[in-house]
Amino acid sequence: MTIEFAPPATRARAALAFARKALREQSTMGALVPTSRCLSRRMASMVPSAPGACVVELGAGTGAISREIGLRLGCDAVHIAVDRDPVMLAALAHRAPWARRLVGDAADLADLLRDNGIDGAHVVLSSLPWSFFPPPTRARILDQIASVLLPGGTFVTIAYRPTRLMPRARAVRAALDDTFETVIPSATTWANVPPARLYLCRHARRG
Ligand SMILES: C[S@@+](CC[C@H](N)C(=O)[O-])C[C@H]1O[C@@H](n2cnc3c(N)ncnc32)[C@H](O)[C@@H]1O
Numbered sequence: 001m002t003i004e005f006a007p008p009a010t011r012a013r014a015a016l017a018f019a020r021k022a023l024r025e026q027s028t029m030g031a032l033v034p035t036s037r038c039l040s041r042r043m044a045s046m047v048p049s050a051p052g053a054c055v056v057e058l059g060a061g062t063g064a065i066s067r068e069i070g071l072r073l074g075c076d077a078v079h080i081a082v083d084r085d086p087v088m089l090a091a092l093a094h095r096a097p098w099a100r101r102l103v104g105d106a107a108d109l110a111d112l113l114r115d116n117g118i119d120g121a122h123v124v125l126s127s128l129p130w131s132f133f134p135p136p137t138r139a140r141i142l143d144q145i146a147s148v149l150l151p152g153g154t155f156v157t158i159a160y161r162p163t164r165l166m167p168r169a170r171a172v173r174a175a176l177d178d179t180f181e182t183v184i185p186s187a188t189t190w191a192n193v194p195p196a197r198l199y200l201c202r203h204a205r206r207g
Contacts, residue, residue, distance in 0.1 A: 017091060018062045034064035035127055035158065036192040043125055043198060044068035046156045053077045056113070056121040056148065058106045058141075059128040061088045063095035069125070070096055080118060082106060107137060109144040120150040126157040130175075131168040138172065142179040146204035155180065155201040160194050176201055 018034050035043075043065055047055050051074045060066050060081035069079055081099040083089045089101045104112040106128055113121070124145050130138060145155050157176075163169045176183045181203035188197045 015062070017088065021085070021088065033193050034062060035196075036189065037064075037068070039158065039189040039192040039196055039198075040065040040068040042186065042189060043156055043158070044072050046123055046125065046154055046200065047072035047077075048122055049074040050122075051075045051077065053122045054080070054118060054120065054150075056080045056082065056109075056118075056124045057099070058082050058109070058124065058126040058145075060092060060096075060099070060101070061085075061127065062091040063099075065125060065127060066092055066096035066099055070098055073098070078118070080113070080116075080121070082109070082112065106141045107144065109141070110147050113148055120153070121148050122150055122153050124149060124153070124155045126155070128157070130157070130159075130172040131163065131166075135171065135175075138175055139178075142175055143206070146179050146206060149204055153202075157199050157201070158196050159185070159199055160196045161188050162194050173199075178205070180204055 015034060047053065047069055049072055053074060055069055055077065057066060057069060057079065060083045066081055073079060079099040080102060081089065081092055081096065082102045082104055084103065084105045086103045089103055092099055092101050102112055102116060128141070133141065149155060159169065176199055180201035182201065184200045186198040186200065188195050
């Protein structure tokens with residue numbers, strides 16, 4: 001597999017597109033700037049380098065994490081990039097040309113994957129804005145993730161540190177605990193804006 005990295009002008013365009021949308025629709029984006037390279041790398045380190053692995057990225061946006069996933073993929077691995085915004089996802093054609101882009105809602109993940117011939121995922125990585133989802137939507141998306149994870153699979157999601165004590169962030173953590181038997185927080189990545197950590201989730205309680 002050839003991995004081509006986008007030139008600075010493409011990255012700058014992607015960052016601008018991200019900021020414009022973040023200012024217009026905070027609740028859809030949940031962040032003002034793309035995920036930092038440092039946190040993206042930490043997240044992508046969860047991608048198995050085994051041949052044929054299937055990695056699903058939720059909320060791929062303009063591709064900050066996608067390019068780091070590309071560095072980790074083994075031969076015949078599949079990278080599915082899902083976002084409900086086709087304009088954001090279009091940027092991935094340049095930044096992560098190896099990824100299969102699927103426009104759709106994470107709330108319909110199981111159908112979306114099935115309709116595209118994907119049986120399940122070894123890893124699901126999310127940068128979705130969990131705190132902005134109404135509780136039923138959040139629960140539905142988590143159920144969908146649990147249902148597509150293959151046995152032994154891992155779900156990884158970003159949690160922002162400054163808001164960690166707020167009720168909505170606590171509710172997200174509780175929903176993760178409700179969905180997975182094992183939820184492990186990583187160390188904080190201070191170089192991200194805002195500082196953030198990852199939750200590594202395994203062993204879905206139902207699926
Ligand atoms: C914070 S941005 C993350 C973008 C990029 N992955 C990054 O880390 O910089 C969140 C992305 O999630 C997408 N999104 C929000 N709700 C979604 C949903 N229910 N299903 C799929 N994508 C969603 C938004 O369109 C946006 O591109």
